[in-house]
Amino acid sequence: MAHDTSAGTAPDPLAGLDALELAPQPGRDFLRRGTSGRALGSVWPKLLALALVVGIWEILWLVHIKPAVIFPGPGTTLPNLWQQMQHGLLWQAIGTTLQRAVIGFGVAVLIGTLVGAVVSRIKPLRAAVGSLITALQTMPSIAWFPFAIIFFGLTTQAIVFVMVLGAAPSIANGLIAGVDYTPPLLLRAGKTMGLRGVALYRHLILPASLPSFVAGLKQGWAFAWRSLMAGELLVIIAGTSSIGVLLSTDQQQLDMPSAESIMIVILVLGIVVDSLFGAADRAIRRRRGLADPALAR
Amino acid sequence: MQRGVAASGSLPASGSLSASGSVAARLSPAASGSLAPPGATPAVQLTEVSKLYGKGRSSVLALDKVSLTVAPGEFVCLIGASGCGKSTMLALVAGLDAPTGGIVSTGGQRVTLMFQEPALFPWLTATRNVELALRARGVPKQERRGRAAELLRAVHLGDFGDKRPHELSGGMRQRVAMARALAQDVDVLLMDEPFGALDAMTRDLLHDELERICDERGLTVLFVTHNVREAARLGDRVILLSSRPGRVIEEITVDVRHPRRMDSPEIAELAGHMTDRLRKEMASHGA
Numbered sequence: 218m219a220h221d222t223s224a225g226t227a228p229d230p231l232a233g234l235d236a237l238e239l240a241p242q243p244g245r246d247f248l249r250r251g252t253s254g255r256a257l258g259s260v261w262p263k264l265l266a267l268a269l270v271v272g273i274w275e276i277l278w279l280v281h282i283k284p285a286v287i288f289p290g291p292g293t294t295l296p297n298l299w300q301q302m303q304h305g306l307l308w309q310a311i312g313t314t315l316q317r318a319v320i321g322f323g324v325a326v327l328i329g330t331l332v333g334a335v336v337s338r339i340k341p342l343r344a345a346v347g348s349l350i351t352a353l354q355t356m357p358s359i360a361w362f363p364f365a366i367i368f369f370g371l372t373t374q375a376i377v378f379v380m381v382l383g384a385a386p387s388i389a390n391g392l393i394a395g396v397d398y399t400p401p402l403l404l405r406a407g408k409t410m411g412l413r414g415v416a417l418y419r420h421l422i423l424p425a426s427l428p429s430f431v432a433g434l435k436q437g438w439a440f441a442w443r444s445l446m447a448g449e450l451l452v453i454i455a456g457t458s459s460i461g462v463l464l465s466t467d468q469q470q471l472d473m474p475s476a477e478s479i480m481i482v483i484l485v486l487g488i489v490v491d492s493l494f495g496a497a498d499r500a501i502r503r504r505r506g507l508a509d510p511a512l513a514r
Numbered sequence: 515m516q517r518g519v520a521a522s523g524s525l526p527a528s529g530s531l532s533a534s535g536s537v538a539a540r541l542s543p544a545a546s547g548s549l550a551p552p553g554a555t556p557a558v559q560l561t562e563v564s565k566l567y568g569k570g571r572s573s574v575l576a577l578d579k580v581s582l583t584v585a586p587g588e589f590v591c592l593i594g595a596s597g598c599g600k601s602t603m604l605a606l607v608a609g610l611d612a613p614t615g616g617i618v619s620t621g622g623q624r625v626t627l628m629f630q631e632p633a634l635f636p637w638l639t640a641t642r643n644v645e646l647a648l649r650a651r652g653v654p655k656q657e658r659r660g661r662a663a664e665l666l667r668a669v670h671l672g673d674f675g676d677k678r679p680h681e682l683s684g685g686m687r688q689r690v691a692m693a694r695a696l697a698q699d700v701d702v703l704l705m706d707e708p709f710g711a712l713d714a715m716t717r718d719l720l721h722d723e724l725e726r727i728c729d730e731r732g733l734t735v736l737f738v739t740h741n742v743r744e745a746a747r748l749g750d751r752v753i754l755l756s757s758r759p760g761r762v763i764e765e766i767t768v769d770v771r772h773p774r775r776m777d778s779p780e781i782a783e784l785a786g787h788m789t790d791r792l793r794k795e796m797a798s799h800g801a
Binding site for chain 2: 218229230231232234235237239391403405408409410411412416420421424425427496501505506507
């Protein structure tokens with residue numbers, strides 16, 4: 218530690234005390250692990266989970282719960298997935314779906330943040346809009362599709378509309394909760410410091426509500442992703458290939474290996490995006506000293 | 515050893531009292547030098563201040579016609595059992611709350627409040643926390659970094675500017691909070707049990723630190739504590755408050771020479787007197 222040397226020579230007991238209190242605690246050494254060790258530590262449970270799933274799948278296939286055509290095992294599906302990955306069609310479909318995901322989630326973030334900011338600011342709106350938001354959240358997004366398809370036709374807008382309805386309430390709620398739970402002590406500190414109006418929001422309330430906002434984003438993403446998948450299965454737009462279109466085609470052709478391959482793709486995409494949110498969440502917690510000490514140290 | 519202990523019997527029965535007048539009258543020539551001469555504009559003045567919380571039957575009278583005058587540069591400790599309205603008094607002086615009756619005046623001086631918790635913004639480094647206070651006060655951007663570093667050095671934390679609050683010890687955090695308070699360029703520092711959560715050794719060192727900083731900057735301090743020794747150690751004057759409602763029951767001018775130590779016999783004797791007085795007050799509530 219850089220401070221140890223200066224503290225050692227300084228006659229000031231305060232500096233000495235500082236150095237002692239910041240020195241590494243010997244009892245905690247066993248919790249420390251290198252970066253590579255930690256990465257390895259977080260990877261092996263995932264590998265184990267994967268092995269478990271493939272194992273159960275293989276066993277179910279081996280005991281022939283259904284004919285092989287209807288329930289193919291990993292030995293058929295995984296080569297099928299590999300084969301599909303060699304073709305442009307799958308990647309084109311992934312591209313279309315991710316583009317919709319970005320647009321839909323982006324609009325949801327915009328609207329959710331705006332609504333959340335306004336509602337948290339204006340007290341009388343809180344009760345009215347608050348219950349509206351909760352009502353929206355209880356509505357399963359798939360129930361919106363008949364409405365959306367009649368209103369927008371079989372278009373991307375119909376899908377984006379349902380995604381936004383699913384995701385925006387969670388995002389708005391995350392922001393409102395964050396603003397509501399800004400620690401009162403910090404608010405008092407900010408006010409005695411002279412932070413008012415916009416400055417109070419910018420320097421205190423928004424940063425304080427960031428963890429809750431990110432949690433809202435994460436939940437909003439989960440809703441958006443589900444709505445998107447439902448939408449792509451229901452709203453088949455002629456001439457475009459998307460993950461939902463591929464899955465739906467496989468269903469019509471009774472092509473189970475391909476259908477399972479697409480499901481694996483959906484699962485992997487979901488996990489990747491979710492882990493991005495997880496990483497953002499952990500980074501924020503670490504910065505604020507809220508992280509699990511066993512992992513942070 | 516000199517100390518002036520006001521005889522409680524000489525106080526008006528109502529409990530309200532004009533502190534500055536009575537202290538000036540009681541001051542001996544050898545009294546603490548940090549007291550301003552009588553007649554100087556007070557830094558903080560409370561005149562017959564009352565504070566009622568709630569309405570109707572459930573209302574609580576937190577302060578009952580409390581009068582108090584604090585001279586510029588004076589260090590005044592407020593002490594009392596729970597419910598004596600100490601924290602209410604600070605909130606009134608800080609302007610976070612308005613009195614139900616009476617007048618609170620700080621004569622246009624800059625006032626800030628420090629709490630038992632450092633209340634630092636956890637997402638900012640120590641330097642940034644101090645810089646934010648400078649910014650809120652309108653200090654131009656190019657000056658902030660240098661001023662913040664200077665203030666952190668003033669609390670002996672020059673090397674720790676890039677640490678976030680959770681990476682610092684409790685005592686260090688409280689010193690960052692002190693630097694942040696100083697960044698507000700205040701004349702009056704209101705402290706609400708600022709060292710209550712710290713271990714005794716750290717607290718002793720921070721007493722010295724606080725004393726040095728206040729002397730250097732000529733700060734006026736209103737310091738709430740429930741530790742009688744701490745009050746005797748730090749205060750030029752100690753105000754004892756009754757509970758529910760809060761009234762001034764006694765004020766003590768502490769004439770013990772600096773540097774003081776919490777474990778010195780003079781401080782212990784004075785603290786003993788305060789404890790007795792506060793116990794008597796508490797006993798009156800049990801009856």
